Amino acid sequence: xxTIFQKIIDRxxxxxxxxxxxxxxxxxxxxxxxxxxVLVIPKQHITRIAEAxxxxxxxxxxxxxxxxxxxxxxxxxxxxxxxxxxxGRDGGETVPHLHVHLLGGRPxxxxxx
Ligand code: 5GP
Numbered sequence: 425x426x427t428i429f430q431k432i433i434d435r436x437x438x439x440x441x442x443x444x445x446x447x448x449x450x451x452x453x454x455x456x457x458x459x460x461x462v463l464v465i466p467k468q469h470i471t472r473i474a475e476a477x478x479x480x481x482x483x484x485x486x487x488x489x490x491x492x493x494x495x496x497x498x499x500x501x502x503x504x505x506x507x508x509x510x511x512g513r514d515g516g517e518t519v520p521h522l523h524v525h526l527l528g529g530r531p532x533x534x535x536x537x
Contacts, residue, residue: 429521442497443497447486450526451465465524466487476522491524507525
């Protein structure tokens with residue numbers, strides 16, 4: 425069964441697009457936790473970071489470079505931002521399709537909750 429993100433990639437359900445290229449899509453989170461909250465999602469299905477393989481190295485590198493490019497595009501370069509990958513139950517993962525959260529637009533507390 426397709427995940428919600430696969431359905432967004434396949435244009436079966438709508439999302440507010442922040443960026444797209446051959447390898448990934450970036451969408452604004454439906455339940456934003458900061459003024460900027462974007463999800464950068466590889467088009468290739470990887471369930472979660474713990475299940476990524478050596479062959480996924482290029483995809484993973486592209487994902488992080490894309491997150492940084494989207495941060496710049498959305499004006500976060502000077503103020504700063506955070507990238508987060510939730511993995512598994514304790515990590516807070518709710519959608520089993522790898523994605524990077526890009527958060528910014530306000531000071532973010534550390535440690536996270
Ligand atoms: P996770 O908890 O797996 O790290 O992150 C999943 C994220 O996807 C959550 O922040 C949640 O708000 C977001 N999300 C879930 N369903 C949708 C949707 O249909 N559209 C968008 N844009 N975001 C979604």
